[in-house]
Amino acid sequence: METLGQDLETMRRVPLAQDHVDAICAIGGEKFYPAGSIVMDMGEPLDRFVYVVEGEVEVVDPYTDERLLPASLGPTQFMGEIGFLNGATNYLRMRAAVDTRVIEAPRTAMLDLMSRVPELSDHIITVFAARRRKQYELKNSAVKVIGADRNAAVQAVERFLSRNRIPFQSYDMDGRDAETVQVCSLIGHEPAVILGRDTKLDDPTPRKVAQYLGLDLDICSQRTYDLLIVGGGPAGVAAAVYAGSEGIQALVVEDTAVGGQAGTSSRIENYMGFPTGISGTDLTWRGQVQAMKFGTRFVMPRRVESVSRREDGAYCVTLDGDNNGSDELCARAVLVATGVQYRRLPLDHLEELEGAGVFYSATEMEARFCARTDAVVIGGGNSAGQAAMFLSRAAGHVHLVVRGSSLAASMSSYLSQRLEADPRITIHYHSEVTALHGDTWLEAITLKTHQSERRIDTRALFIMIGAAPNTGWLSGLAETDEKGFVLTGAAAGQADDYATTAPGIFAVGDVRAHSVKRVASAVGEGSVVVSRIWQYLDESRRQSP
Ligand SMILES: Cc1cc2nc3c(=O)[nH]c(=O)nc-3n(C[C@H](O)[C@H](O)[C@H](O)COP(=O)(O)OP(=O)(O)OC[C@H]3O[C@@H](n4cnc5c(N)ncnc54)[C@H](O)[C@@H]3O)c2cc1C
Structure with missing residues (x-):
């Protein structure tokens, strides 16, 4: 499958062409960072493009102050990642490993230069995208999300980060490995979102996280x-x-x-x-x-x-x-x-269980809640069909609940054929879900087919019934x-x-x-x-x- 950028490990490193460096020098100025000083800290706006002339810049773990990645930036390389384009916040702490000299160009002048020199723009964006991919895959981000398995607010933050391709690390409250225990002890074993060692977000919401990360731009009402x-x-x-x-x-x-x-x-x-x-x-x-x-x-x-x-x-x-x-x-x-x-269903307790076993999309994030349980998907359209196929890899078994007598009119035939042939999926025609069971998390549903009713134990219900x-x-x-x-x-x-x-x-x-x-x-x-x-x-x- 296609991914969001090239692999930084295998990508050929090409220094910026000299005429591009000259153009950056013309819009920027030189700056010196003594060994050990911070070149750009977490939470600072990505408002300047930094090109290393001499020395070395390393990524620092904001929790331990140790070097985070084995690789560092040396002469002819540049700092930054894709958030630079949108004026977002820096969420990696960057430090001069030795005495370091750089050229710094203001972001707006740099974007203007990139728009005039497409080869420079392509070079920078390719590297930026590969870095975002690397951060996303490494899962060693300074943004840590703890307790999405217990708390709907934290889960909303996790969904927001995940869907916006923002690197973060997720910890379940009941994880017993040393790292989870250490991170959970930082916040008193409560569900939370932390950003670096010093910032814990109270009552976390996607908006608060976005504000910190510079995604929720300062709105300039004058313009x-x-x-x-x-x-x-x-x-x-x-x-x-x-x-x-x-x-x-x-x-x-x-x-x-x-x-x-x-x-x-x-x-x-x-x-x-x-x-x-x-x-x-x-x-x-x-x-x-x-x-x-x-x-x-x-x-x-x-x-x-x-x-x-x-x-x-x-x-x-x-x-x-x-x-x-x-x-x-x-x-x-x-x-x-x-x-x-998506439309909701008129079911009692639906709102309380949304995010706690009731979902409206089926991505990797929701799929993890299907391990060790059957999943129920309601709907006869393509999105319900895709969800059932996808979840069948993670769930014990998938029940697809369809009101009508066939999928022919509502689903692409390639998809309905795959569903019908898949032993991990049962299609319940002429059926509907009539009740949800569970207090803090979904435990079961009632399925009504013709005149009979039965209970299906499940911790994951996906409602995909049109929009x-x-x-x-x-x-x-x-x-x-x-x-x-x-x-x-x-x-x-x-x-x-x-x-x-x-x-x-x-x-x-x-x-x-x-x-x-x-x-x-x-x-x-x-x-x-x-x-x-x-x-x-x-x-x-x-x-x-
Ligand atoms: C699970 C699933 C699988 C699908 N699979 C396929 C497929 O395989 N192939 C295919 O061709 N199609 C597929 N579709 C359909 C396809 O995704 C849609 O047709 C397409 O996304 C429509 O794009 P859109 O930009 O018009 O609207 P949307 O994708 O609905 O985007 C609208 C955006 O507007 C935002 N918004 C809404 N109100 C406001 C507001 N007041 N202020 C600010 N923002 C707002 C929403 O948050 C949303 O991000 C699938 C759909 C789903 C749900």
Whole structure:
């Protein structure tokens, strides 16, 4: 399967070309770090590009102050990782191992240089992506998540980090190995999130972690962007790439995690160009990196709650949070790419058990809760089918609960054939789950088939029963159909396929009425719409006095 970057171990090390170094020197300045001094600490913004001229820079374990990785950076190498593109926070402590001389260039000047010199940009991004992959695989991050097995809040943080490809280390509270015991003793054996030795997050939430990691950008309400892309699923990310490459100043606001629904799929097999499949997170992560390279910024986890139109025709959206509406973003055009979200079932205790045995996606993270238990998946669509296939590797047995009498109308035939042939999966037709059992974690469900009822012991239930569009925030500005999907093109009385009834508001992907609900079509629409938005911006610029 494709991954998110090259393997740092086997990658050929190529020094930056001399003319690239000269260009960096021209925008930067020289700095000296005596042996033992910190070049960049955890929690500092990644606001400068650091090129080593002389000496050695090592990564330090923030818990022990010892060298963390055997490899270090020497002359002709540079510091940094992919978060640099988005202005995130540094979460590795970097120290001069010996007296060290570097060139430091401000981040904005460096991004500008990278946009002008594609070979330099490609070189740096390849190394940055490989470093992120290495950090992600090594699992020796300074970000430690403890107790996701016990605590839904900690689990939400873990899901956020995992889906956003942010390296972290996870410890179960009942782990007995020496490292787990040591880390748990740092926080008094309570579920928690810790960042380095000194920072423990009380009442952890994805937003607090994002703030620390610099993902939840400081919102500058003074500025009016060209384009606000609401939603960072495949459609929004594709639009972000094309907007950046067309020189449109765009910002993506994402409520949960870049990747959207696709980010919850561990294997997308029908996206062109990946014959052995690719996980949705890796696919959209690549798009995000590409978009950031072109200068598009991402802010998350922030939810757009409402939108209004200013007198000058620009739109302003209000973000969730407790800042009394002061977190407002304005743009001359808005792209609605908010997709759909899973429906819930009207079951008693559902809310208490969400995250505690009841899940709405099936990724590696949830799969680990299926070890030593049967898993139950509800739904007859492709996403339920994929989940059942994927979970069958981890769970004792998988029960797929389907309301109808067949999968033919709702699932791709290659998938239903695999399910029917798999001895680790039982499909229960004409069935529904009518009750959940368990206090702090799901223990069993009641399955009703025709007139009979039976209890299935399970600690993992996956609800995948279709979805409703995320359009509540549109405040009625753009018309929707009776189910809430946004009307575009002819249905909205517009010549343009993706234009809505509101001038300057466009819609793409799953949220759009009559769209094909697939990754490829979402990506295609997100790519194509940008040229229409460019025309709209150009025309409105000409018309403004
Ligand atoms: C488990 C699963 C497996 C799938 N497998 C495949 C497959 O193999 N092949 C295939 O082609 N398709 C597959 N699909 C379908 C595919 O993922 C979707 O069609 C595609 O993701 C739609 O992209 P989108 O960008 O339009 O919307 P989404 O992916 O739904 O993304 C919308 C994004 O907007 C965000 N958002 C929502 N409201 C707000 C708000 N108010 N403010 C800010 N952000 C907001 C959401 O958090 C989300 O990230 C699968 C779907 C699932 C769930």
